[in-house]
Amino acid sequence: MKQSSTRxxxxxxxxxxxxxxxxxxxxxWDGRAAGNFIGGGAGGGLIVxxxxxxxxxxxxxLMLLAGLALVGGGLLSVWFEIGRPLRxxxxxxxxxxxxxxRESLVAFALFPAGLAAAVGLPGAAALAALLxxxxxxxxxxxxxxxxxxxxxxxxxxxxxxxxxxxAEGGGLFLLARALPLPQTQPGVHWLWALFMAxxxxxxxxxxxxxxxxxxxxxxRALAAIDRAGALLLMLGSxxxxxxxxxxxNGPSGVAATAWLLGAAGLAAALAGAWFKFTLITRAAFNxxxxxxxxxxxxxxxxxxTAPSDPKGV
Amino acid sequence: MTRWAMVADLRRCVGCQTCTAACKHANATxxxxxxxxxxxxxxxxxxxVQRAFVPVGCQHCDEPPCLDVCPTTATRKRADGIVTIDYDxxxxxxxxxxxxxxxxxxxxxxxxxxxxxxxxxxxxxxDAARLAVATKCTFCVDRIDAGLAKGQTPGVxxxxxxxxxxxxxxxxxxxxxxxxxxxxxxxxxxENQHFRMHEELGTGPGFFYLWDKEDAS
Numbered sequence: 001m002k003q004s005s006t007r008x009x010x011x012x013x014x015x016x017x018x019x020x021x022x023x024x025x026x027x028x029w030d031g032r033a034a035g036n037f038i039g040g041g042a043g044g045g046l047i048v049x050x051x052x053x054x055x056x057x058x059x060x061x062l063m064l065l066a067g068l069a070l071v072g073g074g075l076l077s078v079w080f081e082i083g084r085p086l087r088x089x090x091x092x093x094x095x096x097x098x099x100x101x102r103e104s105l106v107a108f109a110l111f112p113a114g115l116a117a118a119v120g121l122p123g124a125a126a127l128a129a130l131l132x133x134x135x136x137x138x139x140x141x142x143x144x145x146x147x148x149x150x151x152x153x154x155x156x157x158x159x160x161x162x163x164x165x166x167a168e169g170g171g172l173f174l175l176a177r178a179l180p181l182p183q184t185q186p187g188v189h190w191l192w193a194l195f196m197a198x199x200x201x202x203x204x205x206x207x208x209x210x211x212x213x214x215x216x217x218x219x220r221a222l223a224a225i226d227r228a229g230a231l232l233l234m235l236g237s238x239x240x241x242x243x244x245x246x247x248x249n250g251p252s253g254v255a256a257t258a259w260l261l262g263a264a265g266l267a268a269a270l271a272g273a274w275f276k277f278t279l280i281t282r283a284a285f286n287x288x289x290x291x292x293x294x295x296x297x298x299x300x301x302x303x304x305t306a307p308s309d310p311k312g313v
Numbered sequence: 314m315t316r317w318a319m320v321a322d323l324r325r326c327v328g329c330q331t332c333t334a335a336c337k338h339a340n341a342t343x344x345x346x347x348x349x350x351x352x353x354x355x356x357x358x359x360x361x362v363q364r365a366f367v368p369v370g371c372q373h374c375d376e377p378p379c380l381d382v383c384p385t386t387a388t389r390k391r392a393d394g395i396v397t398i399d400y401d402x403x404x405x406x407x408x409x410x411x412x413x414x415x416x417x418x419x420x421x422x423x424x425x426x427x428x429x430x431x432x433x434x435x436x437x438x439x440d441a442a443r444l445a446v447a448t449k450c451t452f453c454v455d456r457i458d459a460g461l462a463k464g465q466t467p468g469v470x471x472x473x474x475x476x477x478x479x480x481x482x483x484x485x486x487x488x489x490x491x492x493x494x495x496x497x498x499x500x501x502x503x504e505n506q507h508f509r510m511h512e513e514l515g516t517g518p519g520f521f522y523l524w525d526k527e528d529a530s
Contacts, residue, residue, distance in 0.1 A: 021354045021367075028407035028420065083405020083420055083445025090385040090404050100384035100408055146411045147378040147514055286416055289352055292508040294363055295323035296525040 023218035023288040025281075026149060032081035034280035038273045039074025040103075040139050041161065043067040044132035045169015046176075047114060051129035053173065053191055063176050064118040064128065067169070068111060071135065075107060099145055103138035110135055136165040149284045151217045151225065156209040161276075163202045168272040170195030171240070171265030178262025192261050196244050199268050203237040206275075218285035228278035236271025240264035315393040316491040317452055317467065318519040319478070320498045320507070321368045325485035328353050328366030335480030336370075339453060341438035344427050346419045348450035349477040367522070368477070368486060371396060371417040371450035372510065375517025379409035379418065379447075387447070394491075394519050395452050403446035410447060414511045415518075418449045452488070453477075468497055491519070503527070 047067035050060055079085055092108075095101040110131040116124035140161035146152045174192055206229055213222060243264035247257050328351050336342070336349035352367040373396050380388050380396065387403035390396050410418040422445055426435050453475035460466075460473020467473040468489030478486040489496030494503075498521070501507075505523040512518070 021352050026411050028410040028418075078406075081406075083407075083422065084403065087385075087402075087404045090387075090402055091406070092384070093402070094384050094386045097381040098384040098408075100382065100406065104384065142382075142408075145378070145382050146408070147516070148410075148412050148414045148416070152411075284411070287414060287511065289354070289367065289369060289415075289510065291323070291354065291365060291367065291510075291522070291524075292512075293506070293524040294356060295365055295523075297324050 021289040023150075023221070023285040025220070026284045026286055029280055029284070030081065031277065031281055032077045034277045035077030036074040037139055037143070037161075037276045037280065039070040039072075039077065041136055041165030041276065042168040042172055042269055042273065043070025043072075043074065044136040044139075045165040045167070046070065046172045047110075047132040047169070048129045048166070049169050049173035049191060049195075051117070051125040052194075059176075060125070061118045061120070063173065064114055064125070066172070066176065067132070068114040068118070070172075071107065071110065071132075099138050099142035103135060103142055106131055106135045106138055136162060139165075143279075148286050150287050151213055151221050151279070151283050151285070154209060154212050154216065156205065156212050160202065160205040160209050163198055163205055164272045164275065167195065167198040167202045167236075168269045170198055171267070171269035171272070174265030175262040175269070178258040178265075192244065192247075192264075195265065195268070196241065199237050199240050202272070203233055206232055217283070218287075221283045221285035224278055224282035228275045228283070232271045232275045236268050236275070239267045243267075314492055316519065317373070317393050317395055317457065318489070318491045318498050318521065319373075319452070319475070320487040320501050320521045320523060322483075322485045322487075322501070322505070322523040323365055323367065324523065324525075325483045326351065326366040326368060326481075327483050327485075329482055331480045331482050332368060332477035332486060335476040336450070339456075339476035340451070341435070341440070342419075342448070343421050343425045345425070346421060346448065348417075348419075348448070369415060369417070369510070370520075371413075371452075372415050372516065372518030372520040373450075373452060374519060376515060378412040378414065378514075378516060382408045382412040384408065391454075395454050395457070396449075397451060397454060398447055398449065400442040400446050400448075405445045405447065407447065414514050414516065418447050420445065420447055 044067065047064060050063035050067060055063065079088055082088060091104045092101050095105055110128065113124055113128040113131050117128040140158050143152045143161065144155070144158050170191065174195060210225060210229055213225065217225070243260045247260050330351055332349050333347055333351055336347070340348060342348055349368060349370045352369055354365045354367055356363045356365070373394055375394070377388070377390060377396050380390055384406065385402045385404055387399040388396065388409055389399065405420055407420050410420060421443070424439065424444060426432065431439065456475065457467045457473055460470055465473035468487065471479045475488050478488045487497045487501055489498035491498060493499060501523060502521060504527050506525045506527055507521045507523045509518040509521055
């Protein structure tokens with residue numbers, strides 16, 4: 001394949017300079033942007049699980065603070081990516097149409113609500129959980145609104161990102177339950193069942209999303225998605241499932257059960273994080289340029305529809 | 314109502330990149346930033362090969378995805394269809410860049426110059442406000458507005474016409490008001506078969522590509 005005459009080589013380390021007609025990985029958002037989706041999803045999910053759990057006291061406080069720290073860390077991560085960080089507050093100026101503005105505004109509400117819940121204010125945990133759900137929803141819609149990236153604008157990504165946040169948050173919750181935190185109440189035991197349901201739903205939704213991308217996304221994007229998907233299915237779904245089956249069927253003690261569930265949670269959370277990192281930094285190919293018709297010059301050439309895979313010169 | 318639009322005749326474009334150079338000269342864009350660029354595309358396999366030169370850039374869409382996603386309202390659409398960026402509002406989040414299906418937006422983190430250090434012209438025309446924020450083709454909106462203020466007609470009077478159109482050696486680029494049936498762009502669209510890039514996304518680009526005469530079968 002020849003290359004764009006106005007740019008450097010294709011498929012080289014200088015991906016930023018590949019502006020040929022065929023799709024290329026976007027270079028505007030890197031790992032720092034991915035960090036926002038990773039931290040936001042996992043943190044939001046952890047806040048929701050913590051609120052649902054009925055855990056009280058210091059354990060709840062620590063879990064909520066961890067969730068807020070993840071959300072805040074994600075926002076800090078993306079703050080390092082924006083070109084004009086001192087103007088960051090301008091981000092809230094367009095809630096009418098921008099999901100990024102909405103995400104920011106919800107974050108502004110989530111932190112005080114989360115802190116109020118962390119200090120034990122009655123009803124604040126439920127409010128924080130609601131806002132965390134809203135925050136994750138805004139993040140998912142934010143990705144979906146990026147029309148330039150076929151893998152992102154596929155509608156099936158919306159439930160996938162929402163459920164992924166839940167699975168990650170549930171995973172971190174189970175991990176936290178395994179840690180030697182001061183826990184005044186045992187928490188709600190059915191939460192690990194909810195966690196497993198989310199993990200399995202995530203695997204299913206990934207398959208739906210991947211199926212719909214076939215023929216739409218660039219081959220290299222699909223290859224990256226498949227690699228991350230394999231990890232999501234194996235490490236993030238099958239391994240947690242196996243560990244939970246072990247817990248259900250095994251004659252293990254309370255501590256062992258907690259650690260097995262914690263390991264299942266960690267695996268699910270890590271696989272989800274890697275999936276999001278891949279989604280932003282490796283599977284985000286644009287659709288390149290395409291001609292519906294070829295120019296008709298002179299009389300010798302028969303006009304026709306342009307092939308879908310032009311070669312950049 | 315006015316709707317400024319651009320037409321590129323794919324039969325005429327020879328890929329000389331004069332428009333690209335003119336744009337860089339007019340807008341003082343740094344290395345690596347091409348608000349107007351011309352793709353060189355090749356179709357088919359030897360010996361049945363066809364080549365097309367395709368001018369691309371901001372399409373100044375009717376429904377710009379960049380406009381909706383912009384969290385700061387820095388990106389706006391004027392009543393005449395031109396999509397603009399307020400460099401003083403933009404935070405450089407690049408959300409618009411990933412939302413644009415035409416890869417028309419750029420963000421330059423730091424000053425760079427064609428030959429390392431700034432030439433005299435680059436020094437004179439350097440604009441720090443354009444660093445670390447989104448930039449893109451403006452349809453040379455300053456020329457249009459200044460020309461209109463003088464009673465000139467964009468697309469007809471060179472002083473009021475985008476630099477790339479003025480520079481085109483093959484008369485492949487045209488600019489004008491879509492709402493004016495007498496404008497060059499309206500006449501070209503009436504006389505020729507045309508399409509817009511990625512029209513299926515519902516963006517309504519203000520950039521049209523001619524590919525054959527209207528009466529061709």
